[in-house]
Amino acid sequence: MQNNGWNEFEIGAMLRSFDGKIDDIAGTLQEDRPYSASNSFTASVADWRIEKPVFAKDYCIDCQFCWIYCPDMSIISRDKKMIGIDMDHCKGCGICVEVCPTNPKSLLMFAEHADEEEELARWPEKTDEKEEK
């Protein structure tokens, strides 16, 4: 909406999700949908986040737990393969890390300013669960 003039809005507390008429939206991938400028998909809320998840692809088993549990649909998965995280909409809640079942985890939380390459390079080793106890 930031590109609209002060008087360019429709009456009612109402916004259009898409530009123009849509068809088979459930069968269209997010990146291919004609989202309108006022749709929240086109707005970044990345600055709400103080911690971010980092994804280590090598350990991921594509179980889709993170995809199912993410409350903001910010896990990007295609053909049941985990691709990455939508960092424009992830709020950094950490639920994806919590539900990740691999050892070591394929997702870990870091401070927002942390360097992703560095963290991936020193990713934790597999832990012996018996030793932990």
Place this chain on the structure above:
Amino acid sequence: MAFDTMELRDVEVWDGNHAAAQALRQCQIDVVAAYPITPSTPIVEGYAKFLADNYVEGEFVMVESEHAAMSGCIGAAAAGGRVATATSSQGYALMVETLYQASGMRLPIVLNVVNRALAAPLNVNGDHSDMYLGRDSGWIQLDAYCPQDAYDLNFIAFKVAEDHDVRLPCMVHQDGFMTSHTAQGVVTMTDEVAYSFVGDFKVMNDMLDFEHPVTHGVQTEEDWHFEHKARQHHDLMTKVFPKLEAAFDDFEKLTGRRYNMVEKYDLDDADVAVICMGTSVETAREVAQEMRAKGIKAGVLGIRVIRPFPFMQLKEALKNVKAVATLDRSAPGGAPGMLFNEISGCLYNEKVRPMISGYIYGLGGRDLTKQHLVDLYTELEANVGAGQVLTPLQQYIGVRGPKLSFL
């Protein structure tokens, strides 16, 4: 359509509640979400019965509170239905939060308000406290004086509220018990004629249009909220009166019954006038007639449209009157009554203006008798003779004990 029409006599004996329920049936309301409360219960009960008996095609949603009732109406209206409900008093008070949602979302819901006092002390009888509570909520508010009005104004309410240039919700007020439970002759329309007046509901930005999805009830902060509210108020102030006028004209052509923003009775040559709402208008008309026989040039001005407030029409109607009394049927809560304030405001900049004095009356269903009005007209006539208001600006009518007055 799969529902039955109802054969009505030309004149039916209906109370205000049944008149409103019949109007909802004839408008073919899609959804009524309701939490019944005295004295408005028979309106939604009536709709539910018509629905159960296949006289209407729609949905009756029994909810857990009046807050939920209006919330349900908001959802159904946003989805694209013709929607109505009814309430009174405490239920209305609980509904207030959602009243502002309905008007801000520009949803043309019709709410029948059967006016009743607000607790404490608890009271089921008629006064205008609930009506006054919603007067800043952004709804159009129409006032019925009798069951005939309650019937007719429902059709006018839908017609105006649903107009795409307006898209604002509308209340139809009637006095608890005095109108709602008092049976009178009501001139009816056939189902076909009645429905033709309101016509088919024309959707706008409805949520059930899956090819054009919309989000209703969005958030705006300091960057947009003010523009939304300013436009909403602008539309309420400028677009409603012409549409109401057109609807009143159309309705008169259809039925011969004429409604106006302000209802004038013997006002054009009046020296003294009473300004009031609801059933009191009819009592005041009778007394004014009797005062005329005694040589006092008395008139009555009834407010038909409470919001938007008919400033211009009032200014014009009162320009030759010498002394007016405003009758507010609501506890003023630390100020003059609403009518006293609004009418003073609309007259203040006029070079020639009537003297004005305010009266609080009828709280909790206390009767306004003809004798009260005789005394009132007599006071106004004395003000005219003296050239000044001789009484306090705020007096109480009909309360026991020493005479109560302020200001």
